[in-house]
Amino acid sequence: QKALRIAVIPGDGIGVEVTPYGVRCLEAIGEIYGIPLHFEEFEFASVPYYKKHGDMLPKDWKTVLSQFDAIYFGAVGMPDEVPDEVTLWGSLIKFRREFDQYVNLRPCRLIEGVRSPLAGRKPGDIDFWIVRENTEGEYSSIGGKIFEGTDREIVMQETVMTRFGVDRVLKYAFDLAQSRPRKRLTSATKSNGINTTMPWWDSRVREMAEKYPDVNVDKYHIDILTAHFVQKPNIFDVVVGSNLFGDILSDLGPACTGTIGIAPSANINPEGKFPSLFEPVHGSAPDIAGQGIANPIGMIWAGQMLLQHFGHTEAAEVLLKAVENVLARSEPDVLTADMGGRGSTKILGEAIIAEI
Amino acid sequence: QKALRIAVIPGDGIGVEVTPYGVRCLEAIGEIYGIPLHFEEFEFASVPYYKKHGDMLPKDWKTVLSQFDAIYFGAVGMPDEVPDEVTLWGSLIKFRREFDQYVNLRPCRLIEGVRSPLAGRKPGDIDFWIVRENTEGEYSSIGGKIFEGTDREIVMQETVMTRFGVDRVLKYAFDLAQSRPRKRLTSATKSNGINTTMPWWDSRVREMAEKYPDVNVDKYHIDILTAHFVQKPNIFDVVVGSNLFGDILSDLGPACTGTIGIAPSANINPEGKFPSLFEPVHGSAPDIAGQGIANPIGMIWAGQMLLQHFGHTEAAEVLLKAVENVLARSEPDVLTADMGGRGSTKILGEAIIAEI
Ligand SMILES: CC(C)[C@H](C(=O)O)[C@@H](O)C(=O)O
Numbered sequence: 001q002k003a004l005r006i007a008v009i010p011g012d013g014i015g016v017e018v019t020p021y022g023v024r025c026l027e028a029i030g031e032i033y034g035i036p037l038h039f040e041e042f043e044f045a046s047v048p049y050y051k052k053h054g055d056m057l058p059k060d061w062k063t064v065l066s067q068f069d070a071i072y073f074g075a076v077g078m079p080d081e082v083p084d085e086v087t088l089w090g091s092l093i094k095f096r097r098e099f100d101q102y103v104n105l106r107p108c109r110l111i112e113g114v115r116s117p118l119a120g121r122k123p124g125d126i127d128f129w130i131v132r133e134n135t136e137g138e139y140s141s142i143g144g145k146i147f148e149g150t151d152r153e154i155v156m157q158e159t160v161m162t163r164f165g166v167d168r169v170l171k172y173a174f175d176l177a178q179s180r181p182r183k184r185l186t187s188a189t190k191s192n193g194i195n196t197t198m199p200w201w202d203s204r205v206r207e208m209a210e211k212y213p214d215v216n217v218d219k220y221h222i223d224i225l226t227a228h229f230v231q232k233p234n235i236f237d238v239v240v241g242s243n244l245f246g247d248i249l250s251d252l253g254p255a256c257t258g259t260i261g262i263a264p265s266a267n268i269n270p271e272g273k274f275p276s277l278f279e280p281v282h283g284s285a286p287d288i289a290g291q292g293i294a295n296p297i298g299m300i301w302a303g304q305m306l307l308q309h310f311g312h313t314e315a316a317e318v319l320l321k322a323v324e325n326v327l328a329r330s331e332p333d334v335l336t337a338d339m340g341g342r343g344s345t346k347i348l349g350e351a352i353i354a355e356i
Numbered sequence: 357q358k359a360l361r362i363a364v365i366p367g368d369g370i371g372v373e374v375t376p377y378g379v380r381c382l383e384a385i386g387e388i389y390g391i392p393l394h395f396e397e398f399e400f401a402s403v404p405y406y407k408k409h410g411d412m413l414p415k416d417w418k419t420v421l422s423q424f425d426a427i428y429f430g431a432v433g434m435p436d437e438v439p440d441e442v443t444l445w446g447s448l449i450k451f452r453r454e455f456d457q458y459v460n461l462r463p464c465r466l467i468e469g470v471r472s473p474l475a476g477r478k479p480g481d482i483d484f485w486i487v488r489e490n491t492e493g494e495y496s497s498i499g500g501k502i503f504e505g506t507d508r509e510i511v512m513q514e515t516v517m518t519r520f521g522v523d524r525v526l527k528y529a530f531d532l533a534q535s536r537p538r539k540r541l542t543s544a545t546k547s548n549g550i551n552t553t554m555p556w557w558d559s560r561v562r563e564m565a566e567k568y569p570d571v572n573v574d575k576y577h578i579d580i581l582t583a584h585f586v587q588k589p590n591i592f593d594v595v596v597g598s599n600l601f602g603d604i605l606s607d608l609g610p611a612c613t614g615t616i617g618i619a620p621s622a623n624i625n626p627e628g629k630f631p632s633l634f635e636p637v638h639g640s641a642p643d644i645a646g647q648g649i650a651n652p653i654g655m656i657w658a659g660q661m662l663l664q665h666f667g668h669t670e671a672a673e674v675l676l677k678a679v680e681n682v683l684a685r686s687e688p689d690v691l692t693a694d695m696g697g698r699g700s701t702k703i704l705g706e707a708i709i710a711e712i
């Protein structure tokens with residue numbers, strides 16, 4: 001069996017703190033299931049690297065990372081030191097785009113032992129996937145300023161959607177919806193206000209829907225959709241959105257299930273032409289960095305998605321089960337602060353490793 | 357005393373159903389406080405009008421409506437008959453832009469008697485304002501397609517922000533924050549992903565903040581900001597956002613306080629050069645239209661904002677108090693379905709008129 005080659009990029013802030021626990025969980029599972037895993041850690045894509053080299057990445061980053069099957073990514077950015085748009089566009093957003101990881105897949109699940117901020121919701125009530133377009137749309141590199149520094153200053157940024165780019169992510173979302181018992185797909189739109197790109201997005205959804213007569217499709221404008229996430233999250237099964245809308249929904253969704261700290265994210269190049277990237281949904285969280293209190297579950301669960309992605313279904317299930325078991329015990333000394341406990345990254349991380 | 361001239365535009369769907377109760381509440385309050393109100397109703401800005409005339413508005417709409425002090429607007433759109441982008445850009449969005457209603461002001465308040473979907477939140481816990489830029493930004497009229505209908509199809513839409521447009525709405529938001537006890541302003545951004553317009557938005561906020569040393573300013577990326585709305589809505593005082601971000605937050609915020617059905621919205625031209633427009637946050641809601649079950653409070657509360665806008669503070673307070681009293685009694689036979697009751701638009705509307 002060929003080893004899975006995994007490039008580990010801890011990044012900044014709590015990314016550095018949670019990464020070791022993610023790696024150790026993968027190692028533990030890999031040993032049990034005889035999955036050979038080869039890890040190699042990189043210090044680039046971090047603020048310290050940027051400060052030393054004036055760039056987030058080495059010149060040959062694409063060649064270097066292309067030799068891996070997957071990238072296991074912590075979090076990047078220290079906005080007080082370097083602006084976020086520099087660090088993110090210089091690393092994560094570059095990876096997504098240049099490795100054509102056009103699907104960003106994120107689960108929203110209310111899990112036993114994690115308290116939801118929503119009243120009266122119990123485990124099982126919330127259980128859906130968000131499929132986010134991950135390479136184009138509102139995150140465009142086209143834009144600029146005119147009359148800079150004067151009262152007449154104008155700043156523009158172009159949203160760019162392509163049929164190629166939208167159709168392929170819609171196809172992924174429809175396939176996913178079709179594979180699930182409820183077969184329901186919700187499209188996030190804003191065609192009443194954003195009147196060029198979004199009506200067109202709607203028309204692509206309509207056309208794709210014809211090929212999936214068994215999938216139940218609906219759409220909501222993004223404003224009321226965020227309201228529905230809070231008021232009736234149980235109705236969702238698979239939600240598909242543009243780069244920006246998917247970004248918003250995939251923070252809001254996990255927040256509704258208790259904490260962003262446990263949410264994982266897979267940036268997938270479905271064709272496997274380039275490595276896919278697995279990361280927690282949370283960022284580097286400078287406000288709590290260095291205190292050792294970050295929730296390691298987002299990172300660990302991202303590792304679970306990595307295993308799943310490479311077809312190690314049973315190993316992935318066991319890893320998720322270990323996380324669920326630890327959460328279900330709901331021990332205040334073990335859970336981290338974002339879940340109302342007083343545990344540390346280390347305590348919670350070790351508990352999950354022990355459970356495995 | 358000169359009469360306040362109010363143009364009434366019921367629009368479509370539940371807009372038509374809630375408007376009469378809004379007008380009657382204003383009439384009742386006007387009588388008590390001796391505020392002369394002159395109402396004139398218009399059938400344009402509706403789908404039936406569009407079907408008859410091929411346009412949402414008559415040619416001379418601007419001259420006609422300019423003679424009024426305010427527009428009292430229900431809701432517009434019947435997407436199964438005419439696409440939303442046609443009806444909205446042909447009416448509401450046109451009003452906002454051509455009447456330079458550059459501030460969209462929306463309260464988020466958890467009120468006694470209205471159940472919040474958030475666990476453990478009580479009246480008073482959530483009480484903030486959203487200030488939304490209302491004329492430019494993501495709702496731009498610049499955009500188009502190339503290679504239409506082919507596999508190479510590309511669709512673009514430009515976000516346009518101007519220093520003129522952003523600074524004046526920021527000023528409004530800072531002034532509002534400064535007038536409140538907590539003096540706190542939160543800016544919605546996404547400068548890590550939307551890397552031209554949003555870092556610039558941040559810099560405008562920073563520059564404006566220097567003029568308000570007593571205002572406590574922070575900013576959050578829109579994704580995590582939606583999460584905070586659910587997880588700690590109590591921290592907010594005044595939240596300012598671009599056209600799109602303000603739109604999203606002002607549906608999510610009211611949803612967190614129980615129902616969008618009670619939320620009002622003031623589209624303000626602060627200089628009074630053009631009429632301002634007052635409307636409920638909810639839309640025409642085709643799914644429940646015609647059943648007589650729509651919540652009239654969004655419309656009634658919008659009337660309250662109208663009174664407030666024209667300096668009728670006491671009358672506005674009494675109207676809001678009447679709404680609060682009826683809600684506080686929390687009678688299932690009176691409350692509409694969106695608040696868990698079985699009342700009708702008529703029953704709830706009449707109850708508030710009686711309370712006045
Ligand atoms: C109907 C729609 C165009 C409108 C908007 O997006 O501005 C509405 O959602 C609102 O919030 O007033």
Ligand SMILES: CC(C)[C@H](C(=O)O)[C@@H](O)C(=O)O
Nearest residue numbers: 088093247281283548549579
């Ligand atoms: C850090 C930021 C650029 C990123 C995004 O907006 O995509 C993050 O919020 C995410 O969701 O992965």
